Amino acid sequence: MADRPLVLGIETSCDETGVGIVRGETLLVDAIASSVDEHARFGGVVPEVASRAHLEAMIPTIERACTTAGVSLREVDAVAVTSGPGLAGALMVGVAAAKSLAVGLGVPLFGVNHLASHVAVDIVEHGPLPEPTMALLVSGGHSSLLLVPDVTNEISSLGSTIDDAAGEAFDKVARVLGLPFPGGPHIDRAAREGQVTIDFPRGLTTGRDLERHRFDFSFSGLKTAVARWVELRQRAGEPVPVADVAASFQEAVVDVLTRKAVAACRAEGVGHLQIGGGVAANSRLRALAQERCDAAGVELRVPRPGLCTDNGAMVAALGAQMVLRGRTPSDLGLSADSSMPVTEISA
Amino acid sequence: MLALDTSTSAITVAVHDGEQVLAERSVLDARAHTEHLAPLVQDALESAGLRPADLTDIAVGVGPGPFTGLRVGLVTARVLAYTVGVPCHGVVSLDALAEEAVRSGSVDGTAEFAVATDARRKEVYWSRYTVTAGHPARLSDPAVLHPADVADGMRGLATAGRGPLLYPDVFASPVTPLDVSAVALAEVALRQIAHGVEVGVDALYLRRPDAQPTSSSKSTLTEVRGDRR
Numbered sequence: 001m002a003d004r005p006l007v008l009g010i011e012t013s014c015d016e017t018g019v020g021i022v023r024g025e026t027l028l029v030d031a032i033a034s035s036v037d038e039h040a041r042f043g044g045v046v047p048e049v050a051s052r053a054h055l056e057a058m059i060p061t062i063e064r065a066c067t068t069a070g071v072s073l074r075e076v077d078a079v080a081v082t083s084g085p086g087l088a089g090a091l092m093v094g095v096a097a098a099k100s101l102a103v104g105l106g107v108p109l110f111g112v113n114h115l116a117s118h119v120a121v122d123i124v125e126h127g128p129l130p131e132p133t134m135a136l137l138v139s140g141g142h143s144s145l146l147l148v149p150d151v152t153n154e155i156s157s158l159g160s161t162i163d164d165a166a167g168e169a170f171d172k173v174a175r176v177l178g179l180p181f182p183g184g185p186h187i188d189r190a191a192r193e194g195q196v197t198i199d200f201p202r203g204l205t206t207g208r209d210l211e212r213h214r215f216d217f218s219f220s221g222l223k224t225a226v227a228r229w230v231e232l233r234q235r236a237g238e239p240v241p242v243a244d245v246a247a248s249f250q251e252a253v254v255d256v257l258t259r260k261a262v263a264a265c266r267a268e269g270v271g272h273l274q275i276g277g278g279v280a281a282n283s284r285l286r287a288l289a290q291e292r293c294d295a296a297g298v299e300l301r302v303p304r305p306g307l308c309t310d311n312g313a314m315v316a317a318l319g320a321q322m323v324l325r326g327r328t329p330s331d332l333g334l335s336a337d338s339s340m341p342v343t344e345i346s347a
Numbered sequence: 348m349l350a351l352d353t354s355t356s357a358i359t360v361a362v363h364d365g366e367q368v369l370a371e372r373s374v375l376d377a378r379a380h381t382e383h384l385a386p387l388v389q390d391a392l393e394s395a396g397l398r399p400a401d402l403t404d405i406a407v408g409v410g411p412g413p414f415t416g417l418r419v420g421l422v423t424a425r426v427l428a429y430t431v432g433v434p435c436h437g438v439v440s441l442d443a444l445a446e447e448a449v450r451s452g453s454v455d456g457t458a459e460f461a462v463a464t465d466a467r468r469k470e471v472y473w474s475r476y477t478v479t480a481g482h483p484a485r486l487s488d489p490a491v492l493h494p495a496d497v498a499d500g501m502r503g504l505a506t507a508g509r510g511p512l513l514y515p516d517v518f519a520s521p522v523t524p525l526d527v528s529a530v531a532l533a534e535v536a537l538r539q540i541a542h543g544v545e546v547g548v549d550a551l552y553l554r555r556p557d558a559q560p561t562s563s564s565k566s567t568l569t570e571v572r573g574d575r576r
């Protein structure tokens with residue numbers, strides 16, 4: 001176990017029940033069950049629906065992970081679980097399941113931070129993380145710019161959204177445009193057919209805002225601007241150019257994200273940028289980030305889309321690092337902490 | 348057998364060998380099921396001198412009870428049973444309260460009685476029982492209802508659970524216990540097994556989820572959405 005610990009990771013912070021298994025720095029399996037379809041008709045994640053789905057999906061997902069990886073639960077050396085941040089009731093299902101596994105197998109338990117896991121997952125994709133790394137995490141739940149000297153022990157937050165998360169803005173704009181939930185992939189697809197024709201606002205990028213919120217984000221104003229623009233068109237009885245609006249909105253989001261991320265790398269003298277979270281699957285974000293990183297001499301690392309969204313592999317990946325670096329396991333009295341700060345990597 | 352329940356204010360765990368109780372651990376803390384349950388399980392097993400692999404059965408209260416706590420008990424029991432490879436038996440949590448009410452002699456040996464627990468939102472989980480051959484027999488399926496909707500004829504019944512504490516003007520004859528004890532739950536489970544009765548481990552929610560998405564916010568899009576409808 002010493003150099004290649006077999007770690008099972010559980011993730012239930014939102015609507016995905018994820019169970020991943022990692023051996024050392026190698027991903028064996030990433031099993032996932034999603035309740036996203038059950039939330040679609042509500043236009044957002046309903047916490048109680050998510051929690052019920054986690055309970056039902058837990059054992060089938062654990063079973064599928066073990067079968068696919070060809071691993072028996074008895075071989076597992078440690079269990080890791082997202083203990084926060086996330087939806088409280090959803091987190092509790094995963095935390096309780098992980099504790100039960102740890103008790104039943106007699107192995108250590110690591111309650112870990114969801115955001116740190118998003119960073120750690122790239123270890124099983126692209127190998128050891130350069131230290132320090134800059135990480136831009138963008139999803140329906142978070143938009144954070146993190147400076148990561150040691151993913152198991154030291155992370156600081158340089159900035160985050162002051163209102164909506166980036167993915168949330170995608171969902172809301174998709175709704176305005178009559179596109180389905182979740183909005184990200186639909187806007188990405190629509191935008192490919194359109195042109196950036198509308199100059200939507202870039203939040204927190206000028207003057208005093210930039211001084212006070214140098215690396216923070218704001219997407220609420222942008223979302224409102226898009227809604228107004230669409231509404232004026234509709235009131236005038238004109239057709240809404242969905243593809244152009246999607247492209248223009250998306251450009252505004254990814255422009256700010258990549259500009260601030262690269263600026264943060266420069267300011268901190270960091271040569272590596274990692275992008276994670278569901279929005280990292282956005283094709284325009286990847287392209288523009290690559291362009292700007294190349295221009296700035298920064299190496300860009302983006303895990304494959306399946307590892308960018310919430311999953312169990314990322315939790316297992318961080319758990320394995322915890323074991324490898326000799327970090328102290330969590331107490332069996334571990335709580336789920338819905339507002340766990342990113343500076344708290346393990347609980 | 349390891350028995351546990353998290354459907355009431357008690358987080359309760361017992362180890363039972365089919366004849367006697369080997370260990371019992373409970374904590375009263377309606378808001379911290381996640382924190383307390385696993386340490387209690389481990390502690391009860393240790394004090395019974397057992398390893399998880401020694402278990403042959405696990406029993407769990409399936410509610411009804413407040414959802415978040417209930418799920419902690421259910422997932423704990425199901426995953427532990429899966430991990431050690433033993434069956435997981437469900438017990439209607441109200442039946443465990445009824446069991447203890449009969450065993451402790453707090454209800455009359457033959458009369459009807461009721462169990463009412465806190466369902467939050469000014470409602471109770473409620474069931475009616477009679478006593479046959481020294482054991483409680485449920486006369487009605489567990490229901491969630493407003494205390495005011497309990498029929499007049501039922502209000503005078505001796506009632507176990509926290510319902511009478513919360514709504515003393517409706518439930519006039521409070522009796523113990525207030526919360527589930529895993530010992531009583533183990534006894535119900537053992538009797539179910541002996542009689543070949545299998546209660547599944549599906550949660551008894553009795554309510555549909557509230558459909559309030561997390562991303563619903565002070566949105567300026569309301570107006571636009573209104574236009575589109």
Ligand SMILES: [Zn+2]
Pocket residue numbers: 114118139141277278309310
């Ligand atoms: Zn996430």
